[in-house]
Amino acid sequence: MAADHTPAWVLIAYLIAGICFIVALRGLSSPESARRGNRAGMLGMGIAVATTLAIHDIASIVEIAIAIVLGGAIGLVTARKIQMTAMPQLVAAFHSLVGMAAVLVGAAAFLNPGAFGIVDSAGDILTVSRVELGLGVAIGAITFSGSVIAFLKLNGNMSGKPILLPMRHVINLGTLAAILGLIGYFTIDQSPWVFFTVAALSFAIGFLLIIPIGGADMPVVISMLNSYSGWAAAAMGFTLHNSAMIITGALVGSSGAILSYIMCRAMNRSFISVIAGGFGGDAVAAAGGAEAIDRPYKRGSAEDAAFLMAQADQVVIVPGYGMAVSQAQHALREMGDQLKAKGVRVKYAIHPVAGRMPGHMNVLLAEANVPYDEVFELEDINSEFAQTDVAFVIGANDVTNPAAKTDKTSPIYGMPVLDVEKARTVLFVKRSMGGVGYAGVDNELFYRDNTMMLLADAKKMVEEIVKALG
Amino acid sequence: MDFISILSIFVLACFVGYYVVWSVTPALHTPLMSVTNAISSVIVVGALIAAAAAGSATSKWLGLLGVVLASINIFGGFAVTARMLAMYKKRER
Numbered sequence: 001m002a003a004d005h006t007p008a009w010v011l012i013a014y015l016i017a018g019i020c021f022i023v024a025l026r027g028l029s030s031p032e033s034a035r036r037g038n039r040a041g042m043l044g045m046g047i048a049v050a051t052t053l054a055i056h057d058i059a060s061i062v063e064i065a066i067a068i069v070l071g072g073a074i075g076l077v078t079a080r081k082i083q084m085t086a087m088p089q090l091v092a093a094f095h096s097l098v099g100m101a102a103v104l105v106g107a108a109a110f111l112n113p114g115a116f117g118i119v120d121s122a123g124d125i126l127t128v129s130r131v132e133l134g135l136g137v138a139i140g141a142i143t144f145s146g147s148v149i150a151f152l153k154l155n156g157n158m159s160g161k162p163i164l165l166p167m168r169h170v171i172n173l174g175t176l177a178a179i180l181g182l183i184g185y186f187t188i189d190q191s192p193w194v195f196f197t198v199a200a201l202s203f204a205i206g207f208l209l210i211i212p213i214g215g216a217d218m219p220v221v222i223s224m225l226n227s228y229s230g231w232a233a234a235a236m237g238f239t240l241h242n243s244a245m246i247i248t249g250a251l252v253g254s255s256g257a258i259l260s261y262i263m264c265r266a267m268n269r270s271f272i273s274v275i276a277g278g279f280g281g282d283a284v285a286a287a288g289g290a291e292a293i294d295r296p297y298k299r300g301s302a303e304d305a306a307f308l309m310a311q312a313d314q315v316v317i318v319p320g321y322g323m324a325v326s327q328a329q330h331a332l333r334e335m336g337d338q339l340k341a342k343g344v345r346v347k348y349a350i351h352p353v354a355g356r357m358p359g360h361m362n363v364l365l366a367e368a369n370v371p372y373d374e375v376f377e378l379e380d381i382n383s384e385f386a387q388t389d390v391a392f393v394i395g396a397n398d399v400t401n402p403a404a405k406t407d408k409t410s411p412i413y414g415m416p417v418l419d420v421e422k423a424r425t426v427l428f429v430k431r432s433m434g435g436v437g438y439a440g441v442d443n444e445l446f447y448r449d450n451t452m453m454l455l456a457d458a459k460k461m462v463e464e465i466v467k468a469l470g
Numbered sequence: 471m472d473f474i475s476i477l478s479i480f481v482l483a484c485f486v487g488y489y490v491v492w493s494v495t496p497a498l499h500t501p502l503m504s505v506t507n508a509i510s511s512v513i514v515v516g517a518l519i520a521a522a523a524a525g526s527a528t529s530k531w532l533g534l535l536g537v538v539l540a541s542i543n544i545f546g547g548f549a550v551t552a553r554m555l556a557m558y559k560k561r562e563r
Binding site for chain 2: 024034037044048059061071073075082087098107111114222233239240242244245248251252253256367369373375
């Protein structure tokens with residue numbers, strides 16, 4: 001085994017790289033330390049790459065340099081140009097690259113196992129390495145094709161509606177069993193067809209797993225794929241006996257798993273039911289939407305909203321995916337500034353699943369220069385709605401629906417929601433009365449006496465309110 | 471390193487990950503995803519080994535392609551995280 005000849009300083013260098021990555025994540029406990037943490041992450045990556053290059057006889061340094069420069073340039077330009085509202089797509093695209101890289105490394109290791117030090121004296125790949133390789137390639141391939149579908153759905157190239165194949169659970173479980181069976185068989189027969197069939201089936205199941213999942217469950221999906229990309233890196237780390245890769249893989253794997261758990265809890269749904277897919281389909285929408293059309297509601301203008309908020313002591317703004325879609329965050333900040341100038345206390349309330357990925361709303365508000373100490377999580381602000389004069393809900397719906405607390409038949413029953421109905425007045429900015437939230441259920445808050453509907457594009461409405469306040 | 475030492479590192483790192491990630495403030499969950507993305511590209515180590523080794527031309531080209539993909543992630547991931555983190559500001563008093 002080549003790993004046995006590895007000098008001690010190399011093992012220590014990889015360990016230091018791993019520790020840098022831990023420091024990078026630890027930094028994220030507050031925005032100040034996060035910037036330092038990010039630099040620690042870069043340092044760790046630099047150490048890992050430099051160490052690898054230092055200990056190998058490199059037959060192709062020019063090609064490698066070109067590959068790094070090419071990839072680095074694409075990465076930097078993308079990172080600079082990307083709109084903050086497109087962050088979920090970008091993260092999905094990045095996940096797919098990690099998955100593909102894992103597949104490529106796995107394939108390269110299979111074709112040239114000697115270079116990776118995973119052959120026995122007879123020239124066969126070690127049994128334990130075969131299992132690691134098989135798992136690594138399978139997880140990498142699932143990450144790749146799953147992330148590509150997630151990207152297409154988030155980017156709007158593919159409908160966010162769940163696509164339900166007949167017998168999909170049977171197909172999925174069968175494919176999964178075939179993959180695991182083949183990895184087992186790979187330990188006794190290392191023919192290329194076994195290896196590449198594992199890869200092909202894994203690409204297929206990644207695709208099959210994500211197509212039935214609706215747009216609204218994307219926060220879970222994207223966290224789950226984040227987790228997979230980590231496990232893929234860890235599996236490759238086992239193959240290469242590389243502690244930096246194993247530590248990173250474990251960190252990223254647990255990080256994604258915890259985020260998935262937080263997202264599921266915030267929707268009161270089990271992980272299994274999200275994976276099974278089909279949520280937010282047409283059947284549910286039809287059931288909830290029929291009686292809603294004729295109910296009376298109060299409609300207000302931008303001037304009414306401006307008047308109400310200017311009189312208030314405290315206004316709590318509740319943003320949702322609709323704010324991201326219409327890019328209303330900058331106008332919203334302006335509105336907040338004007339209210340503050342009039343002596344109104346302005347706070348923001350964020351539901352964990354608002355938007356399309358964990359922390360989506362926080363990033364958009366930060367982009368618009370909203371100070372982060374005015375932005376509160378659900379459990380920190382929920383008790384304040386009773387002392388709030390105006391709750392300003394913009395582009396959010398289900399996360400405010402009181403049916404989650406009272407109606408046992410509602411599909412969102414049990415989901416933690418923001419208690420906006422306790423505020424003296426609730427203003428809802430919404431494109432039209434017709435659209436329902438992702439769960440396809442009506443929100444009875446729209447028809448209450450203390451609710452005023454502001455029906456318009458979110459950004460236009462906020463801009464008009466800003467004008468009316470000025 | 472034998473399999474058991476590697477497994478020990480892995481299991482302990484899972485525990486470290488568990489505690490560290492729970493301490494991340496929810497406001498920074500998006501940067502958390504982008505930075506974990508960047509660091510999971512440490513898989514570039516494997517791609518470099520494949521790209522550097524003589525012996526199989528196919529393996530070398532797969533490795534080089536892997537280096538390109540992982541580099542997109544490394545540079546893109548850290549840069550976009552830095553860009554996001556620079557936006558988080560406290561209230562001016």
